[in-house]
Amino acid sequence: MSARTARTARTARRTRLFAATTVALAALALTACEGDTSDTGASAPAASSSSSSPAGAQSESPTGEKESGNGTEGNGSKETNGSAGSTGSGSSGSGSSGSGSSDKSDKGSAAGVSDGSDSDKPGKCSASDVKITAKKVSRPLNHLLLTATNTGSKTCMLPQYPAARFGEAQAVPPVAEATKPQSLTGVEPGKSGYAGVLLSSGDGSGENGYETNTLTIPFEDGSIATVALPAGGVYVDTALTVTYWQTSMDDALGY
Incomplete structure (x- = not known):
């Protein structure tokens, strides 16, 4: 080469x-x-997606509810402040329910609702607020009707029976147990209670009889009522008996 x-x-x-x-x-x-080019293309859509979403745009949460861009709706979303009624004024939450019972209690006290105490019960009658009158009746024979009228301003309870003292008698007459009512007799202002008095036996079997024109009846508080007897006085003997105080005149004269 x-x-x-x-x-x-x-x-x-x-x-x-x-x-x-x-x-x-x-x-x-x-x-x-x-x-x-491949790397740039993979990251570009994410940046574009992030930048293309406005700050206040809404998106749907996994539960299907709309949420704002910052995770809340306005000033109090369901996730932040809770549902209505759980907190805050204007709801029917704990604040209003507590005050309701207090208002009822105050109103009850202001209205003077009875609390069932002894102060609400009628007191015992006294000679100062009860006037007793005595009247002879034709039937039954030898009977006297006592009428106790409440002249006071409050209802009061009469004693069980009138412990009547005729004249200078040292003892009070016995009471007819058959006439005992289920409860004490109370008399409202202007109303009356009644008691019957068997003065003497009708067949003359009574003893130690005497005439008298005075009658006194004591009350449980120590006061004593002086009762005017019919003109000419009354005759009493050992048959003298009284009934319990009754609300009915017929019951008082039934013995």
Whole structure:
């Protein structure tokens, strides 16, 4: 091979090597460009999505409820301040229910509602607020009707029976147990209670009889009522008996 031919061959090899090198470099550059483009393309949509959503835009939560961009709705979302009625004024929460019972208690006290104490019960009658009168009746024979009228301003309770003292008698007459009512007799202002008195036996079997024109009846508080007897007085003997105080005149004269 001549020197000229050898130079020509070397030149051809260099040309082919340069071309191959150029192709390889171009391929590497293309690969690098595709890699940059792929990375940029993956992150770009997220940035675009984030930036394209307005600060106040609404999105749906997993439960289907709409939430604002910052996680609350206005000044108090369901997640932040709770549902209506659980807290805050204007609800029917704990504050109003507590005050309701207090108001009722105050109103009850102001209205003077009875608490069932002894102060609400009628007191015992006294000679100062009860007037007793005595009247002879034609039937039953030898009977006297006592009427106790409440002249006071409050209802009061009469004693069980009138402990009547006729004249100078040292003892009070016995009471007819058959006439005992279920409870004490109370008399309202202007109302009356009644008691019957058997003065003497009708068949003359009584003893130690005497005439008298005075009658006194004591009350449980120590006061004593003086009762005016019918004109001419009354005759009493050992048959003298009284009934319990009754609310009915007929019951008082039934013995």
